[in-house]
Amino acid sequence: MTAIRCDICIIGAGSGGLSVAAGAAQLGARVVLIEAAEMGGDCLNSGCVPAKALLAAAAAAEAQRRGFAGVAPQAPQVDFAAVKDHVAATIAAIAPHDGQDRFEAMGCTVIRAWARFIGPDMVQAGPQKVQARRFVIATGSRPALPPIEGLEGVPYLTNETIFALRSAPAHLLVLGGGPIGLEMAQAHRRLGCAVTVIEAGRALGREDVELVAPLLRALRDEGVTVLEGQAVARVEGAEGALRAVLADGRRVNGSHLLIAAGRRAELGDLGLETAGVAFDTRGVLVDAHLRSVSNRRVYAVGDAAGQGQFTHLAGYHAGLVVRQAVLGLPARARGHHIPRVTYTEPELAQVGLTEVEARTLHGSAIQVIRSDLAQNDRARAAGQTGLLKLIVLRGRPIGVSILGPSAGELIAPWALAMAARLRLSAPAGMILPYPTLSEVSKRAAGAYFAAKLFGNPWIRRLVRGVQRWLP
Structure with missing residues (x-):
C-alpha cells in the first residue's frame, strides 16, 4: 500500500492534537490526524469536562444543604444515576466540536488506529503508512499507579x-x-x-x-x-x-x-526508539521550541512534552507548533504565565510563582500584597470569603494566588498581565463595574501604589506646596 504523504501528521486527538490539526488544516497544510481511542481525549471524556459537570451537580446539592439568609436549608434528594446522566449529556453536547466529521470537513485525513513509528519520517497506523514532513506527538497522559502492595x-x-x-x-x-x-x-x-x-x-x-x-x-x-x-x-x-x-x-x-x-505521559508503544526520538518518564525530550532534541521532524505538545498537564497548556503549545511548523515563524515556549486552578469550593487559582518560590528566587526583593475578599462588597453581599496574594518584583506581578469563589475566573487578568509583562499600573488603572469580585484584583494592584504614595513624606510636602500654589 502506498504511504499517505502529508505536511503534518498528528498522533493523538486530544486538546493539543486537535488544536494543531485545526490550525494547520485551516491554513492550508496537508494534515493527517491519528487517534485510536475517543476523539477529544482525556479532557472531554474522562477529565475536565465530566469532572466539572459532576462538581456542578454536587454544588447544587450543597446549596440546598446550606440554605442562605432567610432561605431554610434542606436535605437534597440526590439521584446519583441522574447526575451521571448529566455528566454524559455534557460530554455528548461538546463531542461534535471534537468529532471526526468536523475535522474531516476541515480537510484533515483522520485515521482511527494505533500509531507506531517505523522510521524517522514514517508511522504505521493500522494497515496505513503515513510519511510526513513533520510529526506532532499529542498523546496526552494516563493515571500513574503507585507501587503499593496488593x-x-x-x-x-x-x-x-x-x-x-x-x-x-x-x-x-x-x-x-x-x-x-x-x-x-x-x-x-x-x-x-x-x-x-x-x-x-x-x-x-x-x-x-x-x-x-x-x-x-x-x-x-x-x-x-x-x-x-x-x-x-x-x-x-x-x-x-x-x-x-x-x-x-x-x-x-x-x-x-x-x-x-498523579499522571504519566502516554507514549505507549509509539516506537520512539525506531524514530530516534529521545524520551524519559516525563515525556518526549524537547527544546524550547517543543521540538524533539534528537529528531528535528518531531514536535511534542501538552502532557507528552513533559512540561505540565493542563488542557490550556496543550492549546498554548499547539499554537506555537502551528506558528513554526506551518508558517515557518519562530516561537519559544514559556511557562511562567501558565495558570492553574483546583476547582473545589472554594476554588484555588495560581499563576506565576508562589510566595515560597518567589522568596527562594528573589529573596527580600519581592513585595507580598494581600487583598481579602472580606473587604469586597460583592463578596460581603453573597456571604463569601477568600484571599488574593500578589507577589511583586520591581513593579511587575510575578505571581498571584487566589482562594475564593470564581478564583479560576479572577485569575484571568493576572494571566494576561504576566503573559504581556505588564506593570502593575495596568490592573491598577482598570475601571471595573461595581460591585464585582474582580475589584479584589484592582484593590491589590492599587495597594502597591498606595504604600508608595500615602506613606511618603516627600509626597506630602509636594502636595502642601502644590496646594499653596494652586489658585
Missing part, C-alpha cells in the same frame, strides 16, 4: 473509570491529595458519600500553604476526612469491602478506591 489484586478506579459509576460509593477512599483527588472527594461527599483522602505528603503540595490551609478546613467542615503525611503500605479486600493499610499500621476501610496519585 493494588494489582483489588478493584480500583481512576479518572478514566469513576464517571461510569451509576451507584454512589458508600465510602470512597481517595489515594492522592492533589487537584483531581480533592475535586472528586468534595464532589462525592456533597452527593452523599463518605470520603477519606490519603496523601503521603502535603495535600496540594505545589500550592501556597497559606491558601491551602483554609481550603482543607472547608473540605473537613463538609465531612471529608483528609489524612496528610500518611503513606499507604498496602491495599486489600474485595469489591465493596476494601482496606488501605497505612505505614503506621492503621487501617482505613472503604467501599471503593480511587487512585489519584
Whole structure:
C-alpha cells in the first residue's frame, strides 16, 4: 500500500492534537490526524469536562444543604444515576466540536488506529503508512499507579473509570491529595458519600500553604476526612469491602478506591526508539521550541512534552507548533504565565510563582500584597470569603494566588498581565463595574501604589506646596 504523504501528521486527538490539526488544516497544510481511542481525549471524556459537570451537580446539592439568609436549608434528594446522566449529556453536547466529521470537513485525513513509528519520517497506523514532513506527538497522559502492595489484586478506579459509576460509593477512599483527588472527594461527599483522602505528603503540595490551609478546613467542615503525611503500605479486600493499610499500621476501610496519585505521559508503544526520538518518564525530550532534541521532524505538545498537564497548556503549545511548523515563524515556549486552578469550593487559582518560590528566587526583593475578599462588597453581599496574594518584583506581578469563589475566573487578568509583562499600573488603572469580585484584583494592584504614595513624606510636602500654589 502506498504511504499517505502529508505536511503534518498528528498522533493523538486530544486538546493539543486537535488544536494543531485545526490550525494547520485551516491554513492550508496537508494534515493527517491519528487517534485510536475517543476523539477529544482525556479532557472531554474522562477529565475536565465530566469532572466539572459532576462538581456542578454536587454544588447544587450543597446549596440546598446550606440554605442562605432567610432561605431554610434542606436535605437534597440526590439521584446519583441522574447526575451521571448529566455528566454524559455534557460530554455528548461538546463531542461534535471534537468529532471526526468536523475535522474531516476541515480537510484533515483522520485515521482511527494505533500509531507506531517505523522510521524517522514514517508511522504505521493500522494497515496505513503515513510519511510526513513533520510529526506532532499529542498523546496526552494516563493515571500513574503507585507501587503499593496488593493494588494489582483489588478493584480500583481512576479518572478514566469513576464517571461510569451509576451507584454512589458508600465510602470512597481517595489515594492522592492533589487537584483531581480533592475535586472528586468534595464532589462525592456533597452527593452523599463518605470520603477519606490519603496523601503521603502535603495535600496540594505545589500550592501556597497559606491558601491551602483554609481550603482543607472547608473540605473537613463538609465531612471529608483528609489524612496528610500518611503513606499507604498496602491495599486489600474485595469489591465493596476494601482496606488501605497505612505505614503506621492503621487501617482505613472503604467501599471503593480511587487512585489519584498523579499522571504519566502516554507514549505507549509509539516506537520512539525506531524514530530516534529521545524520551524519559516525563515525556518526549524537547527544546524550547517543543521540538524533539534528537529528531528535528518531531514536535511534542501538552502532557507528552513533559512540561505540565493542563488542557490550556496543550492549546498554548499547539499554537506555537502551528506558528513554526506551518508558517515557518519562530516561537519559544514559556511557562511562567501558565495558570492553574483546583476547582473545589472554594476554588484555588495560581499563576506565576508562589510566595515560597518567589522568596527562594528573589529573596527580600519581592513585595507580598494581600487583598481579602472580606473587604469586597460583592463578596460581603453573597456571604463569601477568600484571599488574593500578589507577589511583586520591581513593579511587575510575578505571581498571584487566589482562594475564593470564581478564583479560576479572577485569575484571568493576572494571566494576561504576566503573559504581556505588564506593570502593575495596568490592573491598577482598570475601571471595573461595581460591585464585582474582580475589584479584589484592582484593590491589590492599587495597594502597591498606595504604600508608595500615602506613606511618603516627600509626597506630602509636594502636595502642601502644590496646594499653596494652586489658585
